[in-house]
Amino acid sequence: xxxxxxxxxxxxxxxxxxxxxxxxxxxxxRLAVLIEAKEGVSLPRGTLDITLYRDDVGTIGxxxxxxxxxxxxxxxxxxxxxxxxxxxxxxxxxAAMDELTDFGRPARIGLxxxxxxxxxxxxxxxxxxxxxxxxxxxxxxDVLLAEVDGRDxxxxxxVRGGGAGD
Amino acid sequence: MTERFxxxxxxxxxxxxxxxxxxILDTAEPFKEVSERAIKKVPTLRGKxxxxxxxxxxxxxxxxxxxxEKRLSADTVNVAAAGSSVEKGExxxxxxxxxxxxRIDMVVMRHPASGAARFLADRINSNVxxxxxxxxxxxxxxxxxxxxxxxxxxxxxxxxxxxxxxxLHSRVARSNIWGLLKLGAQVAVCGPVSLxxxxxxxxxxxxxxxxxxxIQWADALNVLRLQLERxxxxxxxxxxxxxxxxxxxxxxxxKAPKDLVILHPGPMNRGVxxxxxxxxxxxxxxxxxxxxxxxxxxxxxxxLAGGRPEMAEAAKGRAGEVTE
Numbered sequence: 001x002x003x004x005x006x007x008x009x010x011x012x013x014x015x016x017x018x019x020x021x022x023x024x025x026x027x028x029x030r031l032a033v034l035i036e037a038k039e040g041v042s043l044p045r046g047t048l049d050i051t052l053y054r055d056d057v058g059t060i061g062x063x064x065x066x067x068x069x070x071x072x073x074x075x076x077x078x079x080x081x082x083x084x085x086x087x088x089x090x091x092x093x094x095a096a097m098d099e100l101t102d103f104g105r106p107a108r109i110g111l112x113x114x115x116x117x118x119x120x121x122x123x124x125x126x127x128x129x130x131x132x133x134x135x136x137x138x139x140x141x142d143v144l145l146a147e148v149d150g151r152d153x154x155x156x157x158x159v160r161g162g163g164a165g166d
Numbered sequence: 167m168t169e170r171f172x173x174x175x176x177x178x179x180x181x182x183x184x185x186x187x188x189x190i191l192d193t194a195e196p197f198k199e200v201s202e203r204a205i206k207k208v209p210t211l212r213g214k215x216x217x218x219x220x221x222x223x224x225x226x227x228x229x230x231x232x233x234x235e236k237r238l239s240a241d242t243v244n245v246a247a248a249g250s251s252v253e254k255g256e257x258x259x260x261x262x263x264x265x266x267x268x269r270i271d272m273v274v275m276r277h278p279a280s281g282a283a284r285f286l287a288d289r290i291n292s293n294v295x296x297x298x299x300x301x302x303x304x305x306x307x308x309x310x311x312x313x314x315x316x317x318x319x320x321x322x323x324x325x326x327x328x329x330x331x332x333x334l335h336s337r338v339a340r341s342n343i344w345g346l347l348k349l350g351a352q353v354a355v356c357g358p359v360s361l362x363x364x365x366x367x368x369x370x371x372x373x374x375x376x377x378x379x380x381i382q383w384a385d386a387l388n389v390l391r392l393q394l395e396r397x398x399x400x401x402x403x404x405x406x407x408x409x410x411x412x413x414x415x416x417x418x419x420x421k422a423p424k425d426l427v428i429l430h431p432g433p434m435n436r437g438v439x440x441x442x443x444x445x446x447x448x449x450x451x452x453x454x455x456x457x458x459x460x461x462x463x464x465x466x467x468x469x470l471a472g473g474r475p476e477m478a479e480a481a482k483g484r485a486g487e488v489t490e
Contacts, residue, residue: 049196052208052238057472063171063189064472066196102205 001112002034004128008110009079012039016078016106018046020096021067023085026147027114031083046071048082053095075104081128085143087113090124115154117141172469175287175294178303179344187345191313193465194458200237201460211240211471216272217265220297221247224276226432226456227297227307231274234463240272240471258282262290272471275299280337293470301335306466307431308341310459312349314451315386317458318427323350328380330414331390331439332361334401338431342388343369356380357412360401377412381419386427389414389440405438415441425449432456 009015017032019025025047032043049067072078082096093111100109112128117135133156135141140157144150172186179187200208216235220228228244235242245265247253252261262273272293275283280300287294298304316322327346333339333355346353347370354372355362356379367373374380380387392408402408419426428440428450436442445452 052200052210052468054210057210057468064193064469066193066468068196069199098209102207103203 001128001130002031002038005031005081005110005112006035006039008127009081009108012041012043014077014079014107016044016046016072016075016080018048018071018080018082018096018100020082020084020092021047021049021051023143023145023148024048024083026145027085028081028083031112044072046080048096048099050092050095050099053099055091055095069099071100071103075100075106078104078106079108079110080106081110081112083112085114085145086141087111087116087124087126087129088119088141090120090122093124094122114143115141170470172466174470175283175296176305176466176470177283177287177294177296179305179308179341179348180303182344182348184348184350187309187312187348190309190462190465190469191316193469194309194313194461197461197464197468198458200464201233201457206237207239208237209239210468211235211238214240214271214471215269216240216242216274216467217270218242218244218297219261219265219273219275219277220245221252221275221277221282222298224297226459227276227304230456230459231295231297231306231463233460234467235274237460238464238467240467243270258286259289262286262292266290266292272467295466295470298337300337301340302337303341303344304337304431305341306459306463307338308345309466310455310462311338311342311388311429311431312345313458313462314429314455315351315427317454318451319385322346325351326354326383326385327351327388328354328356328374328384328386329388329390330356330377330380331412332392332401333357333366333390334361334363335393336390338388339390343371347371354380354383358402358408377414378418378421381414381422381426384426385424386429387414388429388431390431391433391435392439405435409438413437413439413441414444416443416447419444419449427451429455 006012017028019028028045032045036043047068047070049069051066097109110127113126114130116126116129116132119137135156138159140159142155144153146152218228218231232242270292274295274297276297277299280302283294283296283299296303296305312322319325329339329342343353354374356374356377428444430440430452434440434445
């Protein structure tokens with residue numbers, strides 16, 4: 001995946017890895033460490049919380065949690081790789097692109113997802129994918145990371161008679 | 167049906183639990199960053215209409231609410247009592263019902279009568295945020311004071327905070343007392359006997375008669391303004407005497423065993439309750455309070471506007487979930 005990201009950006013000169021909360025920043029960091037070791041460079045990173053850009057404020061739960069957003073100062077002309085754990089409806093990515101363009105004018109934005117589970121509701125596709133999984137709309141795909149969850153795993157959870165996920 | 171965590175309205179800090187107050191403060195943290203961006207705006211409340219209904223003079227609070235609303239992309243209308251139909255004798259409920267007929271979502275109200283916010287909230291469907299009602303409560307001011315103290319000390323629990331000055335007429339004092347006590351701080355008040363409410367000790371508050379004693383005891387002072395407009399009668403002999411006996415001065419603070427953090431909700435009467443050298447000194451958090459005010463109000467607007475109970479049911483199980 002790290003090789004594909006460098007290929008996508010045509011080198012590391014303008015590359016910025018931006019992780020979407022909550023698991024994205026950890027994944028972005030891991031990918032950045034791999035790229036840095038191979039290319040001998042230091043990569044700028046960012047963290048994005050898209051809660052405030054969701055298209056469903058009226059339906060947020062009773063106790064919504066807003067995370068942090070940190071981005072490098074100047075995004076103009078950069079090549080941003082958005083990093084997320086699971087790509088599903090595409091709505092999170094739509095919100096992330098809206099938020100990024102409020103911070104500057106990147107030359108190019110790409111999308112990297114560890115898991116692509118299908119089920120898109122918007123015309124959005126990933127440029128770099130770790131693994132494609134065929135999941136039913138009612139299934140849950142959980143990516144667990146040692147940094148956050150204590151262990152690394154990807155779990156496909158069948159929710160019996162479950163409602164739609166996000 | 168899932169209830170919203172904060173309910174429909176924010177009327178005061180007295181009805182809230184410690185968990186609810188902490189949650190608002192935690193939600194305010196990420197909103198601080200929005201005001202630091204080049205484009206200080208997020209689309210969160212796009213399409214929501216908010217009316218700022220101010221029946222009393224206000225600069226800081228009204229502007230702070232307006233910034234908070236605009237930075238969340240809400241549409242706002244300001245109504246001041248002067249120059250409105252209120253002058254023609256319209257009642258509060260009629261004014262609000264007329265506004266509701268224009269399909270608004272929220273009302274932010276300041277009113278000279280204690281309990282006005284509750285009165286309104288019980289009668290309209292829109293969310294009501296109390297921006298100060300008489301001498302009752304000013305919850306967003308209480309919250310921003312808590313946030314400022316938490317920024318400074320990293321905690322509220324165990325902190326010794328003394329609220330100084332005109333406690334009797336102060337809604338800021340009441341919101342602060344409730345908020346601080348719920349989060350586990352030790353609270354004291356200090357001021358002339360004529361400006362302390364009877365029975366205030368029953369709230370679990372220590373009373374200091376001398377400002378020197380308060381300064382010896384406290385970690386932080388919240389210095390209140392002498393509300394001359396609410397004093398109809400001889401509460402204090404003169405402003406000069408008040409300053410001599412109760413004024414927070416550098417000379418008095420120098421005798422403290424540690425550096426005290428100084429808060430003031432504004433507007434300040436320099437040379438009366440607080441000296442300029444203190445207000446502009448290194449331990450004054452007064453401008454930090456103003457910055458935090460916008461973040462706290464954004465958090466409150468966001469939490470009240472989002473998650474309508476009927477829709478929260480559909481969103482159950484994904485509360486707080488920000489990944490796909």
